[in-house]
Amino acid sequence: MKIGRPKEFEEEIVLERAMEYFWDKGYDNASLAGLLKAMGIKKSSFYQTFESKQKIFERCMQRYIELGSKEITDKLTTQSAKDILRAYLNRSISEIQEYGEVRGCLVMNAGAECYKKYPDISSLVKEHFIFFHNSFIDLVKKAQKEGDISKEKSASMLASSFMTILNGLALMIKAGAGEDIIHDIQEHFEELFKA
Amino acid sequence: MKIGRPKEFEEEIVLERAMEYFWDKGYDNASLAGLLKAMGIKKSSFYQTFESKQKIFERCMQRYIELGSKEITDKLTTQSAKDILRAYLNRSISEIQEYGEVRGCLVMNAGAECYKKYPDISSLVKEHFIFFHNSFIDLVKKAQKEGDISKEKSASMLASSFMTILNGLALMIKAGAGEDIIHDIQEHFEELFKA
DNA sequence: TTATTTTTGTACCAATTGGTACAAAATATA
DNA sequence: TATATTTTGTACCAATTGGTACAAAAATAA
Structure with a gap:
């Protein structure tokens, strides 16, 4: 021993x-x-x-990130890629409805907070950022292959937009966005990711 | 005296x-x-x-907010409403290109930072948030009237989406998004706000 | 049992935080 | 000139910050 x-x-x-x-x-x-x-x-x-x-x-x-990746691969056995994307969006929404608080993404939050203040953390966030982006590209491509998202728009552009909306929504809720605005964003998501 | x-x-x-x-x-x-x-x-x-x-x-x-409002009314004498919206998006982009830093929106940043920590500031941000949202609704409606944005989508939904993208983009840049992703977001904007 | 190794608990530290107290300085009125 | 009023400069304060030093405690190996 x-x-x-x-x-x-x-x-x-x-x-x-x-x-x-x-x-x-x-x-x-x-x-x-x-x-x-x-x-x-x-x-x-x-x-x-x-x-x-x-x-x-x-x-x-x-x-x-490890836990998040594991969660995705687990879910992929039972859910469609598009449902997983939708679930990401709904996470902030159900958080605010159930607990009255939004946390957003630990890493992206750190990106905003540590920007220009903690260079070591920032550059680590930047690395993780690329990983996130690639993960979302994979999900979009999969959803396109499954016929749930139109193939007309590029997967990279959709992934970038999705991340932007995702993080923007969390920030909006923190800044005071109510149910009506949340609903607007959901509508926007469905419009952007239609088949 | x-x-x-x-x-x-x-x-x-x-x-x-x-x-x-x-x-x-x-x-x-x-x-x-x-x-x-x-x-x-x-x-x-x-x-x-x-x-x-x-x-x-x-x-x-x-x-x-006073300075921002004044800026909009000034610009409205020479620019179209849609160009003003586009200028908001390009602000973060040119900031990063010229100065190598992004600031985002003072009030929305405060919303994220002070959330659940400084209730007084948070509730003030919430008030301002509504003002921002209404300002963007007005701009979208004006652009729709000027024929630069399709009237099919509701002005409220477009304003909500725009604010989300705007704040999401600033956060994305802080987290390490590069030129390619910024370009994706610009493309997304033009797609969403087409005539 | 004794010596060695590792973890844990407590006391301490310098630096920084937002904020206050109060005397000195600068003005107008009488 | 004397007095009232306001601003400014300096010294100070308690609380909190992340981090360190070191002895006590708990285990194994000899």
Whole structure:
């Protein structure tokens, strides 16, 4: 067995708790104190295991993407690609309806927040951004192949537009958009992604 | 004449300097020290004239909207409504091309940043949000009347979509979107707002 | 049991935050 | 000139920030 005093927590579990906390609060507004409380570990354990606030945040973004990718591949066995795209849009909407809050995308939020302030995080976000974009291109292409989205528009353009709408909607809701405007956006989505 | 020692600055001027600073930095990330430096006044003058960081920020949002509205009415004498809409979209794009930075909309940024953290600012943003939306509805209706946008889609839906794209684009650029994706969004705009 | 290794708890730290207190300076009125 | 009024400059403040130091605790290996 491993020598020395054993860890009293599982790294993966407390990492995902940190991820949820960062997702709620963003980067700067996530205080170390709150983070430790959310993770259920003490400061010394935190710094020994995760090195710094920035380092664990970067790991949280990575974990966020891993979990998201896994979710898509899982859903693809039972849902159409277009339904998955629609589900992304409806996520912010049901969040606000059920919990009264919107979180948006952890990584894209970090992109906006850390822009011009934390270059390391920003460039990591930029890498992830490309991954997101490619994932959406794949989904659009699949939906086009399945006949649910017209093949007249390019998959790249539709993926870009979709990401823009997705992130724009979350921001709009945070800024105070009500049911009527949310409905407008849904209509816009159906119009853009018609067969 | 007014009794007592005279002010060494003009309130309106330093207010607009504060507005620019907040526009660059956001709310939390705008430090009092930086704000004072940008405004060119001392702490005591600041607190006597503007009361608090939050109060001056609220005044900055108000000023931002006043200046924006004035800009639109000015442009409407020489430009078509559709060109003004297009100019909004191109603003973020030329910002990134010329200065290498994107600021987005001061008020909408505040909406995202202050969401669930500063209820007073959030509810003020919500008020302004409605004003923005109505302004865009007016512009769309005008463009429809001028024959530059199809009358088949509702003005409200187009205004909502436009705001979403506008704010989504700024966020996308901050998160690392490159020229190709920006081009995709421009294409999407022209497609959505065709005659 | 003793020595070694690792984790955990607590106390501490310098820097920064927005905001206040108060005296000094600059003006108008009497 | 003396007094009232307002602005400005400086010193200060408590609270919070992310991060470090170090001893106590808990395990294995000898």
